[in-house]
Amino acid sequence: MSQTAVHASATGRDPTGPTEGAPRRSPRPRSLRAARHLVYPLLSLLVLAVTLGAFEIASRQRWISPLMVPAPSSVWEALTVGFERGIYWDHLLSTLSATAWGFLLATGLGIGLGGLLAALRPLERVLYPFIVAFQSTPKIALAPLVVIWLGFGVTSKILVVALVTFFPILVNTMQGLRLRDRERQELMVAVGATKWQTFRYVRLPGSVPFVFAGLHIGAIFALLGAVVAEFVGSSSGLGVLLNAERASFNVPGVFAVLLILMALGIALNAVMKALERRFTFWCREEDSPSTSI
Amino acid sequence: MRESAILDADGVSKSYTTKDSGPHPALSNVSLTVAKGEFLSIIGPSGCGKTTLLKICAGLLAPSTGSLSFKKRPGPPRPRSMGVVFQTPALLPWRTVRDNVLLPAIIQHADRKAAEVRAVELLEMLNLAGTADKYPFQLSGGMQQRVAIARSLLLDPEIIFMDEPFGALDAMTREKLNIEVQNVHARTGATIIFVTHNISEAVFLSDRIVAMSAGPGRISSIVTVDLPRPRTANSYVLPEFREQERIVRDVFDTAATS
């Protein structure tokens, strides 16, 4: 009893007071606001439901051939049965580990070489034409060659992933490190910083948003690279499974694998976004990459 | 004055070399002696070379001809003995307010413990207590500029260069910050060279005002301000203040039209 009294007097600082303020701040506007927050997700769900329903009907009525677009219910069935039988886990793990190792390799090399080139201007000048040439080549087209060199194993898959992932990371790192804000440079001269200190305290942290933009693109490319490498030649992985399902005309099975890949992509994106927010929360427009490759 | 001179610029000229239109003279034969502990303002029309002169004095820019000496030693002051406040706060956005203020100590390997104590003092003095763990993007423009001032004061510099530090702020905030700058000057005894467009700001703060004219930049006249200190918010309306302002405005106008 006395506790509620204390509570009332504490909130009594509100000029309207607890007695008058409470009814005015009735639950209606708040629930309305919450409802407004829910409107768009609900509409999205509605669109999804309508689309799935339409395909379900179209497929069952044979308006479209189930060999082209299977009924969503049969895709769901293929997916659940597949997980029950455990046919996905090995492939999922194989794709994920190749993606991860290739991505890590590319991150190490991309940031390392990017840093080196930013530090050694002459070396950058010499290598720049090659970087541009490679940057402009669709790296994914090198996948067949990599398979010829390294065979059907994990190594070639990791290498393909690293190849497609490397360049966006390298180029963004270089771009971030090359950035020179005149005011910050002058500040560092004014406080008596050495070249190394300017690098360490200004250029390096300043490049972080760029590096993360590169990593984000790289992560998405990495998954793509893994699946393509599996198409071209590999013994396990979701790409291999997808190919196998296609070969046996199991279209719901193909769609089930696509769903898994989609989930992977969404998860990857979410993780990268979270990391980016965590490390570049301070970043305003002028510090963020204007173009990303 | 000669005895107490701390900074001496002798016949300083600067011409910028531009790629397309050849050398561009920005400063021509400027000589200036600043006394120890003096508050000196530089005013003049936009583009007359105020920033150029300030940067040369601070050693951020090399003069084309002419020379500098600081405490009778040739050359600009060493970073250790000076502080610079730029037209924009120039804070490092990934560092907290405290870490921004500590930057000079880190760069110059000064005693970290002492610097941390000093940083807290300075933040308090500039009414920034409680912002130490915030990031620059969480502060208003006026607060950011005060952080920049705190940073410039960290290692108790003998001379502070300020380039229109409050140019981007509204008149009210500006007046408040000017009182704080005056306090800084009084408490630290540092020499301050202050660039501004604003005549009443210059009169309020200065011991002497250097008026520059353009084409190329040179000193057109120097006005001594003989108003008692400390000056307060009321000073602006005193007849003596108004009279000083009028004198400087006349000088400024002739400089701008010449």
Ligand SMILES: Nc1ncnc2c1ncn2[C@@H]1O[C@H](COP(=O)(O)OP(=O)(O)OP(=O)(O)O)[C@@H](O)[C@H]1O
């Ligand atoms: N980096 C540069 N390269 C070429 N010309 C420059 C450069 N910096 C300044 N100038 C020129 O030198 C002249 C003086 O410039 P400065 O910045 O010193 O003027 P200012 O008095 O500070 O002007 P404001 O009040 O607008 O800041 C101007 O004509 C300007 O165009």
Ligand SMILES: [Mg+2]
């Ligand atoms: Mg200027």
